Amino acid sequence: MSPGLSVFLENLRAAPRRAYEATFRSGPPTSDRTRSTFVFGNVFLHLHPVRTHRWSLRWSTTMGLGIITFAAFLITLVTGVLLMFYYKPYPDVAYDSIKDIHFVVPTGRFMRNIHRWAANVMVIAVLLHMARAFYTAAYRKPREFNWLIGMALLVVTLGLSFTGYLLPWDQLAYWAITIGANIAQSPREVTDALQITDRFDPGGLQKLLLLGSDQVGEEALIRFFLLHVMVLPLALVLLAAVHFWRIRKDGGLVRPANADERLGPAPLETYPVFTEAPHKTYQLAAIVKGKTAAVGRGPEGTVPSMPHLFYAEAGVAMLTVLVCLGLALFLDAPLKELANPGVPENPAKAPWYFLGLQELVAFSAFMGGIGIPGIVLLGLGLIPFLDREEAGTGEWFGGPGGLPLVLRSIVVGLGSAVLVDGIAIRYGWLREWFPKIPQLVVTLVNPGTVLTFIYAAYSIYLVKKYGSTRAGALGLFTCFLCGFALLTLVGSYFRGPNWSFYWSPADWPVH
Amino acid sequence: MTTAPEHGSPETPASALRSRLDPEPVPRRDFLGLAALWASASTVLFATLGIARLPKAAVLSSPSRKFKVTLPEALPAGEAFVPPGRSVALFKEAGEVWAVSTVCTHLGCIVKSSATGFDCPCHGSGFAKDGSVTRGPAPTALKWVKVSAAGGDVIVDEGESVPLGTKVSV
Incomplete structure (x- = not known):
């Protein structure tokens, strides 16, 4: 065999292994070094710190609410894309397509139920998450900016929910668009009373931008569809990326000044804590404030994020999936009658x-x-x-x-x-x-x-x-x-x- | 080796005294830089305004809301007649006809005609028969819309409001 051919064959045989190595450069996370590269060598994981403080991993610190919110968002993202295979954003046809999804499409009803329940879980979790951040005073310096990003995420989440329940074009949808658009127009309540609406009409402009027309119809539905499947999810992903990255940059989750003393040394069964003596100056020591890394324990009472943090996050995410699937199995997402512009429901809730x-x-x-x-x-x-x-x-x-x-x-x-x-x-x-x-x-x-x-x-x-x-x-x-x-x-x-x-x-x- | 003129020597003009490292008295580069910055910023601003112009619809695709209707022969005075599929209540009394819009002035729900006037199912506003607010959050009275006589029938234009109390004889 010619040497060229044998090299070719050898390369062909090694191709899968080399493709694997090219994708995951650091190998399995078995040492402190590879556990670190596992985090900062990965574009998604590197939003996390390499090492996590043990206080952050306590159940009572966060109750996993942020991860629940994000996991619920990922569930809505996947199920939402699936629903888009059949959904048609046009009045009347939209209603029929939702009925198709519910009654005809294989697993369509289940997917729509999951989408709906994950959205509800997300709203609850985001509110509780905000309450948690507030009650633990996590908004204080240096986390002020992240608190503001969190507020923006709350608004986007509610916007996603609002634009979402409009899409089926049932009675709830139609009257919710009508009421929502008129709330956007409600500055007229003030401008009318001051008799300046002819010259200054922000309310009318907001309604026109929202509906694309002076009535609720096809223009309005396509706008809400666009917001729901493109603009708001994109905004949410961008804001969430900044939100997570900022946690790391702001020194991890908030913890009391005496967290280390209160935690005491890590329990003996905690593995890994800090397994290798540093070969050279510990890199984090240059940027992290406080004492330099102590031998035998992680700097500032931390443990490697891989596995401690990621396993905890995966656990919370799996629990969220379980809850959403469980709810979706037993409770159907509602669908009211076809939108009737002449008669709202009584009461219209x-x-x-x-x-x-x-x-x-x-x-x-x-x-x-x-x-x-x-x-x-x-x-x-x-x-x-x-x-x-x-x-x-x-x-x-x-x-x-x-x-x-x-x-x-x-x-x-x-x-x-x-x-x-x-x-x-x-x-x-x-x-x-x-x-x-x-x-x-x-x-x-x-x-x-x-x-x-x-x-x-x-x-x-x-x-x-x-x-x-x-x-x-x-x-x-x-x-x-x-x-x-x-x-x-x-x-x-x-x-x-x-x-x-x-x-x-x-x-x-x-x- | 050529020697540069001694700084501060009497024959050198004052302008040549400055070292290249000293800041210029007139920050020429700053000026150019700032001008470029502001030019770009205002371009971006106007471009954004231009982009934002797109979603504001110039032509409204809404259909005409003018329709012709025959009032029932025996419509008692003070009783509302709502043509099917329309959001307007017609009244007839002493040879005069008028039309009150049933679109709530609060948040746009369709009010339901009752014995005393109109009730809104969404947020509980109440209106008298002439459309004036009796309770709830509605900021203004229900609109009156244009009615015109056409033989024995009436033509109603839901899209055109008229001053409250405008009645038409038929």
């Missing part, structure tokens, strides 16, 4: 996570739909810049007041929400009391704004009493969480036909 908002817009479209959400987002965004304290960082309910303050705030938050909403339900509001009252007064003074004002006043009282911004923030955040929960409960359970109050859906009149 949004999905559960928007019912608190629906309760608010039932007081004032502009304040409920744009004003108060805007104030809440502004407040959330300001928190890390107003609270420059250090006490309690990394501790659950850390800071002056602590858990007792949070418990008292729950009472205040729920109590005042029950009181204000109760007054509005039992006695009506300004319009019923003074029929001639100008609209601008109703817009400014309605149960939603009064509740916001009570919460703000309570928070300022706490700032004074404890001499601490963190105490005020703890109270305010807890109050808004309670207000959100209570309004959502009222909207989902206690509101019936014509959005009237009923103690139970069993009392609804037959119509």
Whole structure:
């Protein structure tokens, strides 16, 4: 055999092994060195640190909420692409294609159910994740920017949910688009009252951009489809990448200053902790603040991310998949009747996570739909810049007041929400009391704004009493969480036909 | 070896005294750089505005909402007649006809005619028969839309609103 041919054959035989080596350059992660290269040699994994602090791996630090959120997103991504094989974004045809997916397409119903449940899990997890970050004061320096990215991710997540339930073009979809577009138009509530709509009409512009027309129709559906399958997922992926990378750059997850003493030495069975003596100056020592690497234990009480962190993440992700699959097996995603532009459902209810908002817009479209959400987002965004304290960082309910303050705030938050909403339900509001009252007064003074004002006043009282911004923030955040929960409960359970109050859906009149 | 003129020697002009390492008194390069930067920035800005112009539809594809309808012979005074598939309530009284839009002024749901006026199923606004707000979050009264007589029938244009209280005799 000619030497050229034998070299060729040898190369052919080695091709699979060489392809493998070219893809995974560092080999199996068996030593400290290869465990490190396993992380930073991989574009996806290198968003993680090479070594993870043991505090970050405790269940009570994060409860895995961030990973649950991202895992749920990945599930919606996969199932969403599958649904796009059959979905047609055109009025009426859209409804038929969803019915096809539900009744005809192999595994279509299961995939749609998974998509729906993963989206719900994502909304719940992202809200709880934000609460976790807040209550452990994880937004503080140097994590302020990541808190803002997290807020943007919350908004994008809710946007994805909203644009998603519009696509089936059923009654829920049609009236949700109608209401959503009119909320976008609701600045007119103010510009009309000031009689400047002819010259300055941001509301009308927003509605036109959202619907692409003056009516809800094919233009609107294609826009929401575009947002749902392209613009928002892309935005979410980009923001999430920055969010994860920033965790690493901000020094890992937040932990108390004395985390190392509280953890003590790693249990003997922990493997690997730090198996090899460094051959040369430990690279991280140059960039990580603090003492240099101690022999026998990882720098700053850390363990290698591979396997400790990645196995934990994979476990949480698998649990999320399990929950979504379980829910999808037994509970079908809803599909109402075909959209009927002449007759809304009575009551016409949004999905559960928007019912608190629906309760608010039932007081004032502009304040409920744009004003108060805007104030809440502004407040959330300001928190890390107003609270420059250090006490309690990394501790659950850390800071002056602590858990007792949070418990008292729950009472205040729920109590005042029950009181204000109760007054509005039992006695009506300004319009019923003074029929001639100008609209601008109703817009400014309605149960939603009064509740916001009570919460703000309570928070300022706490700032004074404890001499601490963190105490005020703890109270305010807890109050808004309670207000959100209570309004959502009222909207989902206690509101019936014509959005009237009923103690139970069993009392609804037959119509 | 040629020697450079001594710095500060009396015969050298002042401008030649500066070393190449000293900052220029007039930051010429800064000026050019800044001009280039601002030119690029404003180009990007205007290009973005131009791109943003695309999603704002110039032509609205909505169909005409004008239709002809025959009112029922025995339509009692003060009772609303809603033509099927339309979002407008027609009233007839003493030889006069008028039309109240049933699109809620709050967030665009279709209100339902009741004994006292109209009720909105979405957020609980209530309206009197003439469209004025009686309760709930609706900021303004229901619109009145254009009606014109055509023989025994009436022509209604849902797309064109008229001042409240505009009635047409038939």
